Amino acid sequence: MPYIAELEKAGIPTVLIDLEDQQNMVRQEALAQGVPNIRFIHASRTLFGEADVDRLISPVLDGLTRPLTEKEKESGMWQPPWGRVLFEGTLDEAEDFYQKTEWVPHPVNAPIAVYSDGLPVRIPTEERVREMLKGTSHKPDELITAQSDRLSGRGEIKKGDPIRFQPMNWTATVEKVAINAVMAGCKPEQLPVVLAIAESGCPIESTHSLGQWICVSGPIAKEIGMSSGCGMMGPGNPANMAIGRTHPIMSRNLGGAIIGVNRMPSISSPFAHGSCCAENADGLPPGWKGLNEESGYKKDESVVMIQIVPKGIRGVQHSPGGYRALQKSGHGGMARRLNVKGKPGPHNWLEYALPEFWAATEGPLNIIMIPEMAHHLYEYGFKSKDAVYEWLWKKSFMTLENYRKLSWVDFTTNGWLGIEPISGKHWKELPDDYMVPAAGPNSSGFCIIVGGGDEEVSQQMSGGRRPNDSNIYSIDAWR
Amino acid sequence: MVDKVKCLNPIGIGMPVKTYPLAPRLEKIDGKEIWLSITGEPDITIPLEKRLKNDYPKVNWKVKRKYDLDPIPLTDEEMKTADGLIQAVCW
Numbered sequence: 001m002p003y004i005a006e007l008e009k010a011g012i013p014t015v016l017i018d019l020e021d022q023q024n025m026v027r028q029e030a031l032a033q034g035v036p037n038i039r040f041i042h043a044s045r046t047l048f049g050e051a052d053v054d055r056l057i058s059p060v061l062d063g064l065t066r067p068l069t070e071k072e073k074e075s076g077m078w079q080p081p082w083g084r085v086l087f088e089g090t091l092d093e094a095e096d097f098y099q100k101t102e103w104v105p106h107p108v109n110a111p112i113a114v115y116s117d118g119l120p121v122r123i124p125t126e127e128r129v130r131e132m133l134k135g136t137s138h139k140p141d142e143l144i145t146a147q148s149d150r151l152s153g154r155g156e157i158k159k160g161d162p163i164r165f166q167p168m169n170w171t172a173t174v175e176k177v178a179i180n181a182v183m184a185g186c187k188p189e190q191l192p193v194v195l196a197i198a199e200s201g202c203p204i205e206s207t208h209s210l211g212q213w214i215c216v217s218g219p220i221a222k223e224i225g226m227s228s229g230c231g232m233m234g235p236g237n238p239a240n241m242a243i244g245r246t247h248p249i250m251s252r253n254l255g256g257a258i259i260g261v262n263r264m265p266s267i268s269s270p271f272a273h274g275s276c277c278a279e280n281a282d283g284l285p286p287g288w289k290g291l292n293e294e295s296g297y298k299k300d301e302s303v304v305m306i307q308i309v310p311k312g313i314r315g316v317q318h319s320p321g322g323y324r325a326l327q328k329s330g331h332g333g334m335a336r337r338l339n340v341k342g343k344p345g346p347h348n349w350l351e352y353a354l355p356e357f358w359a360a361t362e363g364p365l366n367i368i369m370i371p372e373m374a375h376h377l378y379e380y381g382f383k384s385k386d387a388v389y390e391w392l393w394k395k396s397f398m399t400l401e402n403y404r405k406l407s408w409v410d411f412t413t414n415g416w417l418g419i420e421p422i423s424g425k426h427w428k429e430l431p432d433d434y435m436v437p438a439a440g441p442n443s444s445g446f447c448i449i450v451g452g453g454d455e456e457v458s459q460q461m462s463g464g465r466r467p468n469d470s471n472i473y474s475i476d477a478w479r
Numbered sequence: 480m481v482d483k484v485k486c487l488n489p490i491g492i493g494m495p496v497k498t499y500p501l502a503p504r505l506e507k508i509d510g511k512e513i514w515l516s517i518t519g520e521p522d523i524t525i526p527l528e529k530r531l532k533n534d535y536p537k538v539n540w541k542v543k544r545k546y547d548l549d550p551i552p553l554t555d556e557e558m559k560t561a562d563g564l565i566q567a568v569c570w
Contacts, residue, residue: 003550005499007564013502017523018565026569034498043568049522053530061535064513064563072501079495086488090481098486115489125484164522170491254491294511415521415546 001026006035015063017039017056021107024261025167032169036176037061080170080256085126092427094123094248098183108260117248117273121183131177135191136478140175144198147477150470163201167263168256180253184245185238189224193304194246195478199288200306202251207264210273210309213366213461214244215449217291218302220475228280231455233368244276247306271309280451283371285378288385292450295472302475307447311408311462317353323456326352328378334371346379349458350392356395356461358438362406364445364464370452389443396439399414401432440464509537509566511562516550520568527567 004014018026020042030038041059043098044052087097098121101111110348117123120250122128133140162171174195181194193216205211213233216226235241257263281290281299292303311398318326318334324330324405325343325402334352357365369377382388403409410416416427421441439445445464465471505511515531517524532540540542543551553561559567 003552004564004566005550007553007558007561008502009499011502012558012561012564013504014564014566015529017565018569018570029496032496034496037496037501039501043520045525050526052523053526057534059528060565061508065503065566067509068501072535074498075500076498077495078498080490080493082490082492085485086490087486089486094484094486123484123489124489126487127484129487165491165519168493169492172491172495175487176489176491179487183489236547245482249489253489256491256493267488361553363481411519411547413546415519415544417544417546476490 001029001038004038005030005035008035008038011307013064015038015060016461018044018058019045021045022264025264028256028262029167031078032167034078036078037074037204054255060274075167081167091123091125094125095120096354097230098123100258104258104260107264107266112259113252115253117181117245117252119245121249122183122185124179128174128182129178131190132182132186132188133175135188136174136195138174138195138478140173140178142174144172144174144177147199147474153466153469154371156197157271163199165201165250165255166204166257170254171462172250175251177253180250181242181246185242185251187224187239187242189294190239190243192478193220193224193302194250196304196473196475197247197306198241198250198254199473199478201257202247202262203306203308204251204255204257204263205268205272205308205310206267207266210245210269211265211311212274213271213305213307213309213463214247214276215279215283215291215305215307215370216243216276216302216475217279217295217305218256218297218475219300222392226276226278228283228451230280230455232451232461240276240278244274246275247276248272254336257311262283265374269309269313277449277451279449280371280460283374283450285375287383288374288378288448288450291447291472292446294385297472297474303472306461306473306474307366307461309461309463311363313462314353315332316457316459317356318349320456323349323373329474346376348380348382349373349376350388353458353460354395357392358398358406360406361462362396362403362412362438363408363424363439363462364439364443364447364449366449366461366463367458368449368451368460369458371450371456371458373456373458374448375411385473386443388448392446393439393443394448398438399432400427400430400436403436403438406438444459491546494533505563508509510539512541512545512560513563513565514553514557515563516564516566518546518550518566518568519546520549521546524567529555531565 006364253256330343
């Protein structure tokens, strides 16, 4: 949309073809970019392409030639109305007010919360917000800005740049974040983590993406009572739950993201509720770095990772009992697949899960594993996380013939018009038996987090780290 | 008497946005340089490109082709001579 806005402002008439259910999103983004009356035509999600073109070709050309209406000729200023105090009344009345919903028509056809994630919130009274602000040394009226230079998917961000919350491109102050933290049920000592999450701009999932995973690394996790143990990504721990919940609430309030209007995750997932956990640094094998150290911070520094989970999640691929049988005595189905029948461990259990990793889609993975399973990998011979990443990457190679059969590669290869990064050749010039690393051009996209309970399970999520999009934020910068 | 409370506003701060009129439309398309900026959805964009070129041969059609979401922008030089642009398909 910024591009279309730029052309219109430069005097070049445009017409946009978009899918019908994206209409509200186009309107909202057009307004945020200063061209609220942009002309767009709906494409069909289901109609055969030639039939759809029959239908839309005349309206498209009409969009370029039909004279402007008086409304389309208008210029002016737009500012969303806001004041510091939103509501005055009793606490009961306030509870009703903050639970307000609005009806969102197709593709939702249901009420959507106006100020929250849909659940009741803790009412952000002036007193509660004042108390919350004691959790940081930053002033209430300070704008949320980047605390360090970094790369983002939208370009380079310099230290001090104001953070724009998408999709409405709004900004926020420390007090605004504290208000949202109160609403999510946070305690003042958790505010620095919430401010670091706010520094991410609270990215939201697109039409297909599943949501966000938030992981805290460093000493603050223990200080504020976060869980990195059994059930760490599920219900029960107030710190994990409240901190995680700030993401969808801030997306709604600071970014203006409305499900079905300008936030269009077709199905969405539990991750979009703000799944948050801490890393178990004590559970790391010797020589394995925590997320903070892997990201260039020190062991005693605290960071938060906000990881978009764009594709899917895989759970346990084996029975925990089967896993124990593999490692203790080399029995059961896992041992049969790994061809180590009767041989006690340690065995590389990742080998068992490998066939599933790139069966349906490409890309690096985030892998959460319990400490015992990390220690088995260490004893097997992986003396660092990097060694595991390298092994995984090498195992991801598949023939171009098979690689072409995955869905996302059309997207990442620019419809095969681009250059294959390792050979430097055009994709279309490569033979069918050319070996392609399905995990990406190198091993840097993988991310291992150690945490969870004692039962032998691992969970893998698509996404991984992106070299051109830092998703790690210092918490200490916001203390 | 029930105590009243002041509750603060959680909504982000929208900087004022200057809004602009749309660019003037074309009186006719014949003889004009119109760009088709393709961003994926080949099921639509391939027949669209074919139809535009076949049905409107007097237009100087130009194409920027990409598979993913972000269009390839016109260069400053191209913007000097561009008369219009069709963006297809945003998704």
